[in-house]
Amino acid sequence: MGQTFAEKILSKYSGKTVVPGEIVEIKPDIAMSHDNTAAISGIFEQLGVDKLDDPDRHVIVLDHCTPPANEKFAMNHKITRNFVKKHGIKHFFDIEQGICHQVIIENGLCLPGTVMVGADSHSTTYGAFGAFGTGIGRSETAVIMATGKIWFRVPETIKIIINGEFPEGVGSKDLILKIAGEIKADGALYKAVEFAGPTIENMTISSRIVLPNMAVELGAKIGYMIPNKETLDYLDGRAQKEFEVVESDPDANFEKVLEFDISDLVPQIACPHTVDNVKPITEVEGTKIDEVFFGSCTNARLEDFEVVAAVLKGNQIHADVRMLVFPASKDIFLEAMRLGYVQTIAEAGAIIMNTGCGPCMGNHEGVPADGEVVLATNNRNYKGRLGNKESDVYLSSPLVSAHSAIKGFITDPRNN
């Protein structure tokens, strides 16, 4: 019997052949933390160890509340910078660089066939590059600092095969929302999810990232896809070390195989207050909005900017709507500026914000008022997610967000 990707990786890293359900202790290649490094460093210091097991294993990116909204956030950043200096952590990215997952990708640290953990639930993102990427807690990150080690239960794998071509106006965000609506928020609980099929193979890197990024919204431990040619080309000259692509064996045992054909897929909207409360846009079209949040580790990459700029060009955002724009990284911002997207989006009346997580988590930079409705391109719409439990958050693709910003209500891009 062959092995799945997850079984292969955890066998390799634990030095024995493993089966689902088994618990293994391994050393990850990369452990990422962000603004929570301040709290993690405090836990590390309780462990009674002077030095990090391997400072080069740790990647620290300040992105969750940047620039700091008040003195408490500022102190988190200061503690983090001091910790980085004290322990000689070279993979440190300060507040101007961007959202942790994107910064890690751009810096060639996210590599196929490696184990990447992060003190952030969206660390499943790394599976877009064929890595075993998963979120861990603060205490666990502190223990990795001290010992290099973490335990995992070997997950069963669900394979999701995608067939067909995206219709006009429909993209990867609509696909992952469709999947979330179908299999629900616990549809892949504790499981590895492998996205496969010709559609996945042919998607751009930015579109592919959206799927593993939101695999955690299905309850998954990891999201994974075989790195395609575009991904390997992207890593050529960028990868910070050699890597080996790891794939599931053809005779591997998948717990379940699901198939989706996207040929007739329509734009999807996740409605308040859960990510799996998904409806086709035709059912919620016309819902009045007060704010558009275009950003996050899910949808704020260059191709998203291209799509949004094309819609906004020569148009004005509705007078009753404010649109906040957060590029996923400094590099994306610079490139979007060079290509004129930033100019176009700003001329349409959107507010160009700094790179970072923005209001995703409700820290700052766009918290809605009571009774307001936000259309957001991020990955979560739980009650209070953007900082106010008396507001409603709908999730959509960047394309839908741009059309809706102009009209002032949720708008089907296929009719406009």
Place this chain on the structure above:
Amino acid sequence: MSIKGKVWKYGDDINTDVIFPGKYTYTISDPNEMAEHAMEDLDPDFAKNVQENDIIVGGKNFGCGSGREQAAVCVKMAGIRAVIAKSFSRLYFRNCVNNGLPVIVSAEAVDAIENGEIIEVDMDNGTITCSAGTIKFPPLPPEVRGIFEDGGLIPHTKKILGTD
């Protein structure tokens, strides 16, 4: 170890944003202050009325969403001594174990337990006693139980490192 307390029963897919709102994740570091905000966006009565030894009972996928560890710490600091659910998000499960908070997976128990009743959880024998009767639950895997029995991941690691 035996825990006897009042039940706070909630539904399916309770997410960590309503257990411990994101806006507090980088501004509140004192665990006692975390407790004051426990379940804030789900049940405003919880933090005011929860008592030491109380028990949370949830449906499926309890603790989904963000992996913020404070969502486990805040309920523990508020007095909760066990969380019983039909299933847990993996990060919430890990964060509870790592903070020495008992997590019990039992759909049968969740269906049987009534909100507000007093129940008794026997961790050694793996039983829950409620008004509907006594229900057995499976033990944690031994590797995980070791962390839990040492009081959480930090004391467990200190024991291994010899720094305790």
